[in-house]
Amino acid sequence: MQTIAEIFSESQLKTLEQDIPTPLYFRLYSLLKNAILDGTIETGAQMPTEQQLAETFAVSRITAKRAMDELAAENLVERHRGKGTHVIYEYTPRPVKAPLVGMLQEIESMARHTEVLVLECKKQVPPGAVREALGLADKDKALRLVRVRSRDGQPFGYYDSWTSGLNKGVSKRDFQKSPRLAIFRKHGLKITHVIQTISAVAASTELAQHLETEPGAPLISLVRESFETRKGKEHLVDHLHVFYHPDRFQYRMDLELEKN
Numbered sequence: 001m002q003t004i005a006e007i008f009s010e011s012q013l014k015t016l017e018q019d020i021p022t023p024l025y026f027r028l029y030s031l032l033k034n035a036i037l038d039g040t041i042e043t044g045a046q047m048p049t050e051q052q053l054a055e056t057f058a059v060s061r062i063t064a065k066r067a068m069d070e071l072a073a074e075n076l077v078e079r080h081r082g083k084g085t086h087v088i089y090e091y092t093p094r095p096v097k098a099p100l101v102g103m104l105q106e107i108e109s110m111a112r113h114t115e116v117l118v119l120e121c122k123k124q125v126p127p128g129a130v131r132e133a134l135g136l137a138d139k140d141k142a143l144r145l146v147r148v149r150s151r152d153g154q155p156f157g158y159y160d161s162w163t164s165g166l167n168k169g170v171s172k173r174d175f176q177k178s179p180r181l182a183i184f185r186k187h188g189l190k191i192t193h194v195i196q197t198i199s200a201v202a203a204s205t206e207l208a209q210h211l212e213t214e215p216g217a218p219l220i221s222l223v224r225e226s227f228e229t230r231k232g233k234e235h236l237v238d239h240l241h242v243f244y245h246p247d248r249f250q251y252r253m254d255l256e257l258e259k260n
Contacts, residue, residue: 004048004056007040016057024059025066032067036076039091047077047085111149111179114156118172119210120146126162130239133225134164145175148210156248158210161240165189165228189237193227201243211245220244 008031015027035041048056053064068085071077076089123141126134134142142164149157161180166187174183184191201221208215226238 004053007035013057016059025063025070028053028057028059028063029067029070032071033074033076036071036087036089037091041087043087043090045087047087049084108179108181111181115150116176117148117150118145118175119148120144121170121172121175126239130162133236133239134162135235136164140164143170145180147175151248154248155211156245158207158243159240160242161238163189163238165237184238190228191226191238192229193234195225195227197223203243207243211243213245218246220246220249
């Protein structure tokens with residue numbers, strides 16, 4: 001772990017210097033607590049001693065001790081004489097939950113207002129991991145759909161998906177004319193749950209060619225897993241992997257607390 005002062009921004013550190021009514025120990029405690037809760041200070045990490053905290057943050061040792069006592073009282077750290085203080089809070093990333101209807105409407109709206117080039121549309125045997133996730137047997141096939149979406153002539157997204165459960169055959173022309181979600185509804189697929197995972201990857205030669213960028217350039221990677229509920233049980237019916245050009249695409253979420 002970095003030294004304790006290095007993990008905080010200048011603006012965060014300045015909160016300790018401000019002349020405000022909030023007690024100094026509480027400001028230090030809050031700074032450390034937030035760093036523990038968001039995983040910046042990892043589970044098992046040894047915390048600085050009271051003297052080290054006092055010297056690092058230019059506070060008294062009494063202030064540092066009070067802040068550490070508060071962390072211990074909330075079971076975020078554990079203190080043992082002769083062994084020091086260690087973080088015992090176990091950070092686990094929590095998924096952001098958002099209304100599904102609004103998200104699907106936004107996806108469909110984007111599809112209707114951008115251009116699409118369908119590169120591939122045919123039933124194939126999916127890769128092992130995808131086939132297992134979709135609940136297919138070894139030789140079962142799913143619809144493989146590969147598309148590139150553009151806006152004003154500039155490609156911004158490369159979409160590679162596998163879909164099971166479509167009742168009737170579909171063609172490239174279908175997906176050039178209508179959004180996937182509209183086709184899903186037409187064929188009886190009812191999406192009830194979506195899980196999205198966003199990360200960053202380097203562009204392969206193929207992706208760079210389709211997205212008009214350089215091999216190795218950073219791309220936004222989004223994996224969207226869509227589920228259908230049947231007889232009270234969820235089944236994965238669509239596995240989509242999208243690669244976005246970061247200069248031409250932004251993923252924005254506007255979240256509010258639910259009102260009781």
